[in-house]
Amino acid sequence: MSEKVKFTIDGKEYEGEKGRLLVDVAAENGVYIPVLCHWKDVKPAGSCRICTVKVNDRYMTACTTPIDANMTVENKTPELEDIRKAIVEMLFVEGNHFCPACEKSGDCDLQALGYLYQMMVPRFPYAFERRELDAKSPKIFLEKNRCIFCKRCIRMIKDDKGRSFFAFKGRGKHLEITIDEKLAANISEELAQEAMKICPVGAILRKEVGFSTPIGQRKYDKVPIGSDIEVLQK
Amino acid sequence: MSKPIVATASLAGCFGCHMSLLDIDDRILKLIELVEFNKSPIDDIKTFTKHCDIGLIEGGVCNTENLHVLKDFRNNCKILISVGECAIMGGLPAMRNGISVRECLEEAYINGVTVGENKKKIMPNDEEIPIITDKVYPLHEIVKIDYYLPGCPPRADLLWQAVVALVTGDELNIPYELIKFD
Known part of the structure; x- marks a missing residue:
């Protein structure tokens, strides 16, 4: 039996198995932390840094951080959102x-x-x-x-x-x-x-297939990324 | 009070953004009640006849003529807006960035598989023709740009809402569906 621990994200309390990755536990609880390099159940690479959160006031990548008791996580703050936006911009240029x-x-x-x-x-x-x-x-x-x-x-x-x-x-x-x-x-x-x-x-x-989905029906045409996770929010 | 004055131009663009502006359909009648157009392909005024409030520019800068027009707009417009992907990041013309101008011209006029007969290996080199810049530049890397309207083209509703918000001073709340990079 794995140990359950309690931690907070943006002031709200959540529970998860100790040692599991923060990004996955957050997603299961309806908290979207953006990822580009992470894929659930694949050994994390921590290479894109887009999932940067603040854990007990330190910058950490949520895809490489195992959850533990008494962790205070900041996720959707103006500061972190701006860091993430800057990362997206850097990748674009x-x-x-x-x-x-x-x-x-x-x-x-x-x-x-x-x-x-x-x-x-x-x-x-x-x-x-x-x-x-x-x-x-x-x-x-x-x-x-x-x-x-x-x-x-x-x-x-x-x-x-x-x-x-x-x-x-x-x-x-x-x-x-x-x-x-x-x-x-x-x-x-x-x-x-x-x-x-x-x-x-x-x-x-x-090769040989392309543009099969018409504009308007593609994944992010109508809904923002992460909205499939955020609907799970209790 | 006189109406705000709008100018528009297409630099290294395809005129798709201007087409999108026409896509506001019958709202164009409201638009001409709201604003007056000056230098623009829409009314075919070729040179600025007065100082303008809003300049809408589509397309990036790919040659010296574009550069001249862009600086002319900055000098004559209070607010300058980058309209569309090409103005914001160079767009498809910027696909030549990273390739030398010589290589591009040789491909286009001498070595390309679709080039017809060019035995003398002539490349355009008349002093009347604007000189091609070393790469295609986004507008904000050359002059100060005040606002950006992304899209290829920016959706008609986005152009409409942005211009109306600027003219009326109302707050602009853009719905998710209107900010697109394609």
């Missing part, structure tokens, strides 16, 4: 995110966070780095302009021997996402679809 030309537009988590925080214009200058599109694998387009380095694909899309289809190459500003050509030559239909689904942006796209 760091890559080349041309929403009007992107197939993921309307279903994109990064874009949806831009909507949530009403990002009218990023406060940082655009980098406009030159990046390539890798179309060599038969089922997947790898659009490096849009990658936000969340590592979801590297951590989750693996073959039956546990080998990743995706990997990072380079360091610092030269870091880029790559796909293993040999492995990807035989990637299954389902796994290719899954890769596109888990990608929070439009960096991984299925």
Whole structure:
């Protein structure tokens, strides 16, 4: 039997199993903490920092923080919302995110966070780095302009021997996402679809299908990101 | 009291944002009761004839002519608004950013697969033609911009509500569905 602990988020008390990740417990209780790199039940990477919260007055990433008794968590405060907005803006200027030309537009988590925080214009200058599109694998387009380095694909899309289809190459500003050509030559239909689904942006796209959902019916056309979690609020 | 004066321009844009402005449908009759238009493709006034209150600019800056028009707008408008993705972040024309101008022109006029006969390998180089800038710039990286209306194009309702709010001084509460980047 795991121990239950009580903690607070924005002054409201919640209960959860000790040691479980704050972001997951919060979500189950109807408290939305935004994520880009996190995926439930996958080992957290803590790479995007969008889930930054204040735990007992210290900045922590909710996706790597296990809950414990007497934790006081700040989540929806103007300060944290501005930090998160700044992170979204940084991600937008760091890559080349041309929403009007992107197939993921309307279903994109990064874009949806831009909507949530009403990002009218990023406060940082655009980098406009030159990046390539890798179309060599038969089922997947790898659009490096849009990658936000969340590592979801590297951590989750693996073959039956546990080998990743995706990997990072380079360091610092030269870091880029790559796909293993040999492995990807035989990637299954389902796994290719899954890769596109888990990608929070439009960096991984299925070939031969596209723009299948009309504008107005896409995931974030009518409702903000996180509203599926917030309806669970008791 | 005289009506507020509005000017509009399309720089490196597709005129989609102007089309979206026309998409306000019959409210355009209310609009011309509310404001007077000056320099704009809508009334075809080519140069500023008076100082304006609101300038709406679509498209980013991709050449020296765009730069000239943008500075002219800043000098002649009290409030300048970036309208649409291209004005805000360069938009699709900015897809050439990161690629050198020479490489772009060579692809367009010499090496591209759809280029017809160009045996002398001529690239446009007449002094009448504005010079292409090294990259496509968002407006706020060149002049001060007061407000931003995102969208490709910004929804007609967004343009309408924003202009009305500015003119009447009412508070602007934008519904979620109206802020879109596509």
